[in-house]
Amino acid sequence: MSTAQRPGGGGLLGRLADFFDDRTGYRAILHEALYERVPGGARWRYVWGSTLVFAFLVQVITGLVLWASYSASAQTAWESVYYIQHEMAGGWLLRGIHHFMAQAMVVLLALHLLQVVIDGAYRAPREVNFWLGLVLMMLVLGMALTGYLLPWDQKGYWATRVATNLAGLVPLVGPALQQLVVGGPDYGHHTLTRFFALHAGFLPAGLVVMLVVHLALFRKHGLHAKQPLTRPDAMFWPDQVLKDAVAMLAVMAVVLGVILVPAVRTMLAGGTVVPGELGAELGAPADPSLPYAAARPEWYFLFLFQFLKVFEGWGASGEFLGAIVVPGLVMTVMFLMPILGHWQLGHRFNVAFTFGIVAGAALLTGLALNEDYYALWVDPASLAEAERLDAETEGDAAKLAAAVGGDPAKQAEAERQIKRLRKVRHSRAFLAAARQAKVDAARAVELAGRPERIPPAGMLELVRTDPASQGPRLFAQHCASCHAHVDPTDPAAATALAHSSAANLFGFGSAAWMRGLLDADQVGGPAYFGNTAHKEGDMVSFVTGDLADADTWSQEDIAAVVAAMAAEAGLPEPDVGREVVARGRDLVSSGERCGACHAFGDNGTDLGSAPDLNGWGGREWIVGIITDPTHARFYGDSNDRMPRFGVSDEGESPALTASEIGIVADWLRGQWYRAATH
Amino acid sequence: MQGHDPAVDEQGARRGFLSKVMALAAGGLATLAPAGAGVWVLLDPLRRKSAAASFLRVTEIEAIPDDGVPRQFPIVTDRVDAWTGFPAEPVGAVYLRREKGSDVVQALSATCPHAGCFVEMEPAEHCFRCPCHNSSFTLDGGIVAPSPSPRPMDELECRIGHGGAVEVKWQNFFTGIAEKVARP
Known part of the structure; x- marks a missing residue:
C-alpha cells in the first residue's frame, strides 16, 4: 500500500497517525464512538445523560485535587478543609465547584430519570440499563451523603449522626452495619477515614464500572428516540455533541454563578470580597458535646428528613416506616417499572408514580422550609394576643377556657393561635441556631488564622479554650444565675439587673465600671451591691457617705482613684497621664482613704477586712476571686454566697478547671484574639 | 480447527472442563488472599466496644x-x-x-x-x-x-x-x- 492511499496522507503527522492506527486501530474505535446514528436528529431532550457524565467528570477532577490537600482524621479534617477554603490559592473556587456540582448532579439525575420514565425508555430491551441507572443514582446519592461529613464541621457531623442512626434501623444487620460504617461504636477518626474511602474510592469505583456498562448498553441498544421523528437522522458527532457541550457549559455556568454571584453583589454594594467566604460553607468544627440545633441535611435530602416527621405518634414503627420501609418500597416500584411498563396502563402508572414522588418530595421540602423559616413570614404583632394567653394559661386547657370566657369557638381560635405561636417559636429557635452557627463558624475561621496557627491537638481545642466563644457559655452556666452581664446603657438592662443577685460584671476592670462603683447613686443599686448582703456594708456607706462629701473627696480625687484602679486592671483605656494615676495610687494606698480597709501597695493594711486592691481587675485577680472568694485576699468570712469554683473538698474535682476560670476571666476582660481586619 | 476426531474432542472436552475448573480455582484462590485480608480489616470495627459504662x-x-x-x-x-x-x-x-x-x-x-x-x-x-x-x-x-x-x-x-x-x-x-x- 502506498502512503498516498492511507487516510493520514503523506505528511509527517499523517504517517505518525497511520503508525498508531496500524497498531491500535484507534480510528475504528473513534468512528464507533462518534458516528452513532441519532434517529430523528439531535435534540435538546437527549442532553441529560451527557451532562451527568460531564458532572461526574467535574467531580473527579475537582475531587482528586481536593484529595491532594485533604487529611481525613478528627484532628485534621476541618483544619485541612479550612486551609483549602481560606488559605490555598483558588481553594474556595475548587471546593465551591465540587460542592455545587454535587448538587447540580442530583438535579440532573432527577431530570434524566424523569425523561427516561416519561419517554418509556426503560422498555425492552433496555430494562437492564434502566436498573443500572437506578444503581448509579443510588451511588451518586451515597457519594453526596458521605461527602457531607468530610469537612468534619458541626453541620456534617450532626447530619451524619442522624443518617447512620437511621441505617441502624435496618432489620437484623442494622446495628452491625452502623458500626461498620461509623468505624466503631463512636464517631471519630475512623468514621472519617471510612466515609472518605467510600466517597473517593469504593463508590466512585463502583460508579465507573456501572457507568461503563451503562454507556456500552446505551450504545448497543441505540438512542431511544422520541416518536414521532420529524427530522432526518443525524450523527452523534458533531450534531448531538454540540448540543451536549452547550448543555454542559450551561450547567457549569450555573455552578459558577452560584459561587460568584455573592461576590458580584458584594462588589456592587461597595464591599470587599473575601474569597474564603465564597462557595461552599465551612461550619464550626464538629463538637459532640455542643448541641447543634441548626442540624439539617443537604437540601435535596430535606424531603426525607421531613418525611420522618410525618410519622409523629407512630412509635418505633413510624421511624422504621419512614426511614426504611417507604423509601425501600419506592425503590422497589422503580426497579419494577420496566416490567410494569410492558403494558400501556403500567407505563401510565409509572409516569404518574414518578410525578407523584417528585410532587411529594417537593411538598415535603416546602413543608420543611416553611417550618424552619415560618417566623420570617409571620407578623409578630399578630401573635401578641396568643403570647399573652399562652403565658397566662401555661398550656392548661381549663385555664384557657376560663381566659376566653368559656366560649368554645373562641377557645378553638385561641388554641389555633397558640399553636401558631409555637410554630413561630420553633422557627425562631432554628433561625437563632442558624445565626449562632454562622457566628461560631466565622469565629473558628478567625482563630484558625492566628499567627500561632492551629495547635497539634486540632481546632476543637482552640475553640474550646477561646474566651470569645466559650466565655459566654461558661458564664451562662456557672455565673449568670447570680451575676448579670449587661451593658448598663442597654434599654433592657434594668430587667436583667432586677433579676440578678450579684454585681453586673459587664466591663469589670474598666474605668467605667469603677466610676459606677464610686457613684453614690449606683453603689447600692442592682448593678453593684444592691442585691447582695453587702447592701448595708462598709463600702456602700463609705461611697454614699465620705466619698459623697465634696470637702473630703474632690471630683479630681475620685477620677484619680478610678484611673489608678483601671491602671491596675490593665485594660486599654484613654490615657489620663501618669501623674493622675500616681495621685490615685497614693489616695488608694493612704490609710485615711481607701487604704483604711483595702490593702494596696505597701500600705500595710491587713488582708481580710476588704478585698486586696493590688492587681484589681487584672486576669490574676479575677482568676483568684473565682477560684476562692473566701480567701482572705478577697471577701474572707464576709463572702456572700459566691461558690469557690476552683477549690473543692479532698478527692473531688472543682466545679471549674483552672483553664475554664482563665477563660471566664479573659472573656470578662475582653481579652481574646481578634484578627487585624476586625 | 483441523479435523474432528471424536476421541480427541471428548478428551479435549474433559481436559477443557478440568482446565476451566482449575483456572477458576487458581484465580479464585489468588484473589481470595487480598479480598479476605480486606474484608478482615473492614470488619474490625465490629470488634470495638465503647468504653464500659461507669x-x-x-x-x-x-x-x-x-x-x-x-x-x-x-x-x-x-x-x-x-x-x-x-x-x-x-x-x-x-x-x-x-x-x-x-x-x-x-x-x-x-x-x-x-x-x-x-x-x-x-x-x-x-x-x-x-x-x-x-x-x-x-x-x-x-x-x-x-x-x-x-x-x-x-x-x-x-x-x-x-x-x-x-x-x-x-x-x-x-x-x-x-x-x-x-x-x-
Whole structure:
C-alpha cells in the first residue's frame, strides 16, 4: 500500500497517525464512538445523560485535587478543609465547584430519570440499563451523603449522626452495619477515614464500572428516540455533541454563578470580597458535646428528613416506616417499572408514580422550609394576643377556657393561635441556631488564622479554650444565675439587673465600671451591691457617705482613684497621664482613704477586712476571686454566697478547671484574639 | 480447527472442563488472599466496644436547684478515638433535675432517642424539644404526644456520692426503637 492511499496522507503527522492506527486501530474505535446514528436528529431532550457524565467528570477532577490537600482524621479534617477554603490559592473556587456540582448532579439525575420514565425508555430491551441507572443514582446519592461529613464541621457531623442512626434501623444487620460504617461504636477518626474511602474510592469505583456498562448498553441498544421523528437522522458527532457541550457549559455556568454571584453583589454594594467566604460553607468544627440545633441535611435530602416527621405518634414503627420501609418500597416500584411498563396502563402508572414522588418530595421540602423559616413570614404583632394567653394559661386547657370566657369557638381560635405561636417559636429557635452557627463558624475561621496557627491537638481545642466563644457559655452556666452581664446603657438592662443577685460584671476592670462603683447613686443599686448582703456594708456607706462629701473627696480625687484602679486592671483605656494615676495610687494606698480597709501597695493594711486592691481587675485577680472568694485576699468570712469554683473538698474535682476560670476571666476582660481586619 | 476426531474432542472436552475448573480455582484462590485480608480489616470495627459504662462525677448536688427544672451538664471523661487518647474531654451532656426538697437527682441523656440529635430545653413551653424532628418531652423526660420519638428520653442511673457529688452512669442507647437498649 502506498502512503498516498492511507487516510493520514503523506505528511509527517499523517504517517505518525497511520503508525498508531496500524497498531491500535484507534480510528475504528473513534468512528464507533462518534458516528452513532441519532434517529430523528439531535435534540435538546437527549442532553441529560451527557451532562451527568460531564458532572461526574467535574467531580473527579475537582475531587482528586481536593484529595491532594485533604487529611481525613478528627484532628485534621476541618483544619485541612479550612486551609483549602481560606488559605490555598483558588481553594474556595475548587471546593465551591465540587460542592455545587454535587448538587447540580442530583438535579440532573432527577431530570434524566424523569425523561427516561416519561419517554418509556426503560422498555425492552433496555430494562437492564434502566436498573443500572437506578444503581448509579443510588451511588451518586451515597457519594453526596458521605461527602457531607468530610469537612468534619458541626453541620456534617450532626447530619451524619442522624443518617447512620437511621441505617441502624435496618432489620437484623442494622446495628452491625452502623458500626461498620461509623468505624466503631463512636464517631471519630475512623468514621472519617471510612466515609472518605467510600466517597473517593469504593463508590466512585463502583460508579465507573456501572457507568461503563451503562454507556456500552446505551450504545448497543441505540438512542431511544422520541416518536414521532420529524427530522432526518443525524450523527452523534458533531450534531448531538454540540448540543451536549452547550448543555454542559450551561450547567457549569450555573455552578459558577452560584459561587460568584455573592461576590458580584458584594462588589456592587461597595464591599470587599473575601474569597474564603465564597462557595461552599465551612461550619464550626464538629463538637459532640455542643448541641447543634441548626442540624439539617443537604437540601435535596430535606424531603426525607421531613418525611420522618410525618410519622409523629407512630412509635418505633413510624421511624422504621419512614426511614426504611417507604423509601425501600419506592425503590422497589422503580426497579419494577420496566416490567410494569410492558403494558400501556403500567407505563401510565409509572409516569404518574414518578410525578407523584417528585410532587411529594417537593411538598415535603416546602413543608420543611416553611417550618424552619415560618417566623420570617409571620407578623409578630399578630401573635401578641396568643403570647399573652399562652403565658397566662401555661398550656392548661381549663385555664384557657376560663381566659376566653368559656366560649368554645373562641377557645378553638385561641388554641389555633397558640399553636401558631409555637410554630413561630420553633422557627425562631432554628433561625437563632442558624445565626449562632454562622457566628461560631466565622469565629473558628478567625482563630484558625492566628499567627500561632492551629495547635497539634486540632481546632476543637482552640475553640474550646477561646474566651470569645466559650466565655459566654461558661458564664451562662456557672455565673449568670447570680451575676448579670449587661451593658448598663442597654434599654433592657434594668430587667436583667432586677433579676440578678450579684454585681453586673459587664466591663469589670474598666474605668467605667469603677466610676459606677464610686457613684453614690449606683453603689447600692442592682448593678453593684444592691442585691447582695453587702447592701448595708462598709463600702456602700463609705461611697454614699465620705466619698459623697465634696470637702473630703474632690471630683479630681475620685477620677484619680478610678484611673489608678483601671491602671491596675490593665485594660486599654484613654490615657489620663501618669501623674493622675500616681495621685490615685497614693489616695488608694493612704490609710485615711481607701487604704483604711483595702490593702494596696505597701500600705500595710491587713488582708481580710476588704478585698486586696493590688492587681484589681487584672486576669490574676479575677482568676483568684473565682477560684476562692473566701480567701482572705478577697471577701474572707464576709463572702456572700459566691461558690469557690476552683477549690473543692479532698478527692473531688472543682466545679471549674483552672483553664475554664482563665477563660471566664479573659472573656470578662475582653481579652481574646481578634484578627487585624476586625 | 483441523479435523474432528471424536476421541480427541471428548478428551479435549474433559481436559477443557478440568482446565476451566482449575483456572477458576487458581484465580479464585489468588484473589481470595487480598479480598479476605480486606474484608478482615473492614470488619474490625465490629470488634470495638465503647468504653464500659461507669459512674462519672458530673457536678455537686447544690448545683442543681430543687425546682424541678432540668439543668444541662457536660459529661467529661477520658476518651479514646482509635489511636488518639483525649484526657478529660466533654463527650456528651445530661440534664439533671431535682424536685422540691428532694435529694433524688434524675438524670436524662441529652441524646434524642429518635435519631440521636441533641435535645434542648424549651423554657417557654416547659418541655424538652429536639431541634431535628420536633420530638417533644416533658421535663421529667416523658413523651409529649404526638412525637416522632418511639420512647421517652433515656434516663441514666444516677447516685449521690461522697460530699454530695452527683455521679451519672454514662451510656449510649440504640436510637429509633421502642426499647431502651444500651450500645455494647
